[in-house]
Amino acid sequence: MNNGPIIKSCGREPGCELVLAHPSVSRVHAHLELLDDGLVRLRDADSSNGTFINRNESWIRIKRATLCIGDLVRFGEIEVPLAELMSRFGDHPNARLEARHFPLRKRQSGQKTGAADGKGTTLNKPRRNPVTGKIEDTKTV
Helix, strand or coil, X not given: CCCCCEEEEEECCCCCCEECCCCCCCCCCEEEEECCCCEEEEEECCCCCCEEEEXXXXXXXXXXXXXXXXXXXXXXXXXXXXXXXXXXXXXXXXCECECCCCCCEECCCCCCCCCCCCCCEECCCCEECCCCCCEECCCCC
């Protein structure tokens, strides 16, 4: 049965499910959508100061994006933890984040690859620093 997404609003207005009392946040700044497959999508509501996601240490202004594990989210100048966003859906059994997206790195000469033709890219397994929480390069020297 397809009922469509469950939608929660984020903004400065007291009627929003996530109230962010800051002048850089619009009255209704963005919407969180719990899709039928359980993924959570963030959609900007034509806000003045934008909705941003930080992936791989780069802030990207978005109109609509599916939230991934490890994303940082900012409404205007206010950063909101993923746990806070996900809590808007309470104990909904299907609510989940997309698997984290990591960029592929070009293989270096002499490095083996899983590609049948020996060309292409390999995916280096990232390591998260337990202190800073940042992804670190795992190259061996």
